[in-house]
Amino acid sequence: MASVWTGNRGTVRDYPGFNPSADADAIRKAIRGIGTDEKTLIHILTARSHAQRQLIAKEYRVASGKDLKDDLKSDLSGNFERLMVALVTPPAVFDAKQLKKAMKGSGTNESSLIEILTTRSSQQLKEISQAYYTVYKKSLGDDISSETSGDFRKALLTLKDGRRDESQKVDENLAKKDAQILYEAGEKRWGTDEDKFTEILCLRSFPQLRLTFEEYRNISQKDIEDSIKGELSGHFEDLLLAIVNCVKNKPAFLAENLHKALKGAGTDELTLNRIIVSRSEIDLSDIQAEYKKRYGCSLYSAIKSDTSGDYGTALLKICGEDD
Incomplete structure (x- = not known):
């Protein structure tokens, strides 16, 4: 089934020859034994799609009368537990x-x-x-x-509210008009009209904004980012810059967030889990390509050197082969 949660640039796809009750059974045995068999959990849960994991959870409940998520929570701990629970959560x-x-x-x-x-x-x-x-x-x-x-x-x-226009059609006149509005709301006046920035950047489609930013450059001789940095501040500025980065290249924006999560002292596992799990069926392949282009090493090797144990193994499985 096509879902809004799957794209064609992910690393995880539907598992061929999928058998939910066999998987649920294997997971039950892996959890029930003396000591948990983490290898089986990783082997199954990282290689099934979201939709398939939901069917496994359903079979698991039918067979054991228990919630798979609860059993994983009570049986595992730390980052590995959070990652496994994330995988079985819609x-x-x-x-x-x-x-x-x-x-x-x-x-x-x-x-x-x-x-x-x-x-x-x-x-x-x-x-x-x-x-x-x-x-x-x-x-x-x-x-x-x-x-x-x-x-x-x-x-x-x-x-x-999810009201952003998602059509691929672009309107040149609108781009010119919006660029002019942004210019007048920021660079051209004393003080900034923040509402105009919010309205245009939060509601127009990405292709439309791409054109608007080109027009903006023609009018103001500046990149929209530079104007945002000069005119706005704080979290509002961060938010608008994030939108601009997503418009230009969403996988690169997410690669940058992963890089921040991995570098420095201590790993930000919350961000790491979120991006790897939520993009695994959408565009994780593109994110990996951007990561390598930007940072000169593969995301796979960065995760490998920064995580360990079952947690690291599971993340790497979701990423697929090292590029």
């Missing part, structure tokens, strides 16, 4: 939980909010909002409103 629910995690506790993780809300399609965002309400009995918009403020809040709320 994609919209997974993203909803990541958003909740980014907003709970004493500080808000703005970069996670930005990454999820700028890289998902309109249809995905609608499904995430639904899943959020189903899981938390609260609307995503209400939580965003209470955890963020100002122009940043306004832009996040605009993105969350």
